[in-house]
Amino acid sequence: MTPMKRPKRGPVQGSIEVFDPHGDLRLVIGADGTVFQVCSRALARSSPVWEAMLYGPFAEGKDRQSAAGNHWEVTLPEDTAEGFCIPLLAAHCKLTTIPPILDRDTLFAVVAVCDKYVMVECLAPFWRGWIEALPDRYPDPQVLIQELLISHRFGDQENYQAVLLMLLTFLGRDTASGRISVGKRGEYDLSQDIHLDHLGIFPQLELAHRTLFSAVGKRIREAMEKLTNPDSYHLLDGHWQRLCDCAMLGALHRTAALMEVEAWFKPGQEGLGSHTSTCLADVIIQLENMRRSVIAESGMSERQGGAHRDCTPWTPFTLDDIFTEHRVKDLVPFNETVVFKARGESWTNSRSVYD
Known part of the structure; x- marks a missing residue:
């Protein structure tokens, strides 16, 4: 119609x-x-x-x-x-x-x-x-923010959180100015949006950005620790475990260099959001592509019986995992008293x- x-x-x-x-x-x-x-x-x-x-x-x-x-x-x-x-x-x-x-x-x-x-x-x-x-909404920041305001003024908390989820998914940061933005190239500066100013949620969006990227950084750090600490992950005998870890670690460094994301894996990964203008959705996609490339590069997936599946310390994670750990309604609560x-x-x- x-x-x-x-x-x-x-x-x-x-x-x-x-x-x-x-x-x-x-x-x-x-x-x-x-x-x-x-x-x-x-x-x-x-x-x-x-x-x-x-x-x-x-x-x-x-x-x-x-x-x-x-x-x-x-x-x-x-x-x-x-x-x-x-x-x-x-x-x-x-x-x-x-x-x-x-x-x-x-x-x-x-x-x-x-x-x-x-x-x-x-x-x-x-x-x-x-x-x-x-x-259907698209990741056009102005469209999303309009719908966010509409949902808030009509008291529709369910749709408000759904729109916020979409907005947070495409949230990035301008590495030059440090301001959070939306879009593939960070082209929309949220700090200048009058409707977010009316809602009073810009500081919460900034905090949510740091929280979500810290969660991703934590996953990366855990993967690195399991690869570099011989006592952290043992499903195979020590000899094969060391071979697996060394192959994965070397492949990880090579793949990170090829993808030009070495900074993601350096100490202080919880500040990941400060090192990239890439939005959260694209970071998750890149990490999964990297995980698969590392497994292929290491050659361990060709081991007899595909046993590498049982010893890899780097298990996949998705946006759903991140938003299950950090719920939208907790990151940016619905404030009826605005x-x-x-x-x-x-x-x-x-x-x-x-x-």
């Missing part, structure tokens, strides 16, 4: 889009000045922000506009008509006209408005369906408002 971007809102009279033909308020939205005719009481019932703004002692309020002899009009140039449309349909009880599927950009615009004007509850019956209908930077604090002590 093709996502619907702009559902029907109601009859248009000139340049005015009508949500309530008897509406007493006009909203002028966005840089292009789209005008919505709405019911002020419907908006006030939908949100404490609207209640305070429209019926409180503010410039946008009814009393001040009436005293000035003006038609009641509220101008919101920083918002978008696309984001306002669906929340206004809900506020005016036009639920049957709300589309069951939204594309990610439209949904993000809706989230921005609902979060800013505290209207999330108005669309509670639709959130789960919209999130589940989103197309308070966003609020332009709307002048109206009420409301929660998140987008700049």
Whole structure:
């Protein structure tokens, strides 16, 4: 089914889009000045922000506009008509006209408005369906972060953790600046992302990056210790064990040199994340390729009966192993009490408002 971007809102009279033909308020939205005719009481019932703004002692309020002899009009140039449309349909009880599927950009615009004007509850019956209908996510950092914010604002902890898992999987570090980034070449600097700033999780992502790469470094260190310590791993008799270890150790150094990742195997491997801009997923893939190359290079896989399988100290590990050891919900907990930077604090002590 093709996502619907702009559902029907109601009859248009000139340049005015009508949500309530008897509406007493006009909203002028966005840089292009789209005008919505709405019911002020419907908006006030939908949100404490609207209640305070429209019926409180503010410039946008009814009393001040009436005293000035003006038609009641509220101008919101920083918002978008696309984001306002669906929340206004809900506020005016036009639920049957709300589309069951939204594309990610439209949904993000809706989230921005609902979060800013505290209207999330108005669309509670639709959130789960919209999130589940989103197309498969890709490791595009801005797409992932948008979906992360969407999931957080709708209270969808399961999807929030799933998106975080994807984000952490493709997390790397710019070795020049030391900043964590996302992308094959570390092209997206997370420290500059305003939405992560709103969520307040950037420090946790930095710590998670160090923790996950330390876990990988620990696995590498354990493999090296088993190869260099003759007392650490004995499944065969001493003679064959020494032959196996020496062959594996030599093959490991040669393979690491060929792959230009010798730094990964030097003392202090727990700082692995500081030595590479490669994302976690690619590091795991490279290590598994290296493990297989080492086994092949050592020649021990050709031993009679394939006994090398029983004595190799370097067992494979996957991303699942790393995230089982370090769970996403522990690395970056879901914080329901996040308070966003609020332009709307002048109206009420409301929660998140987008700049």
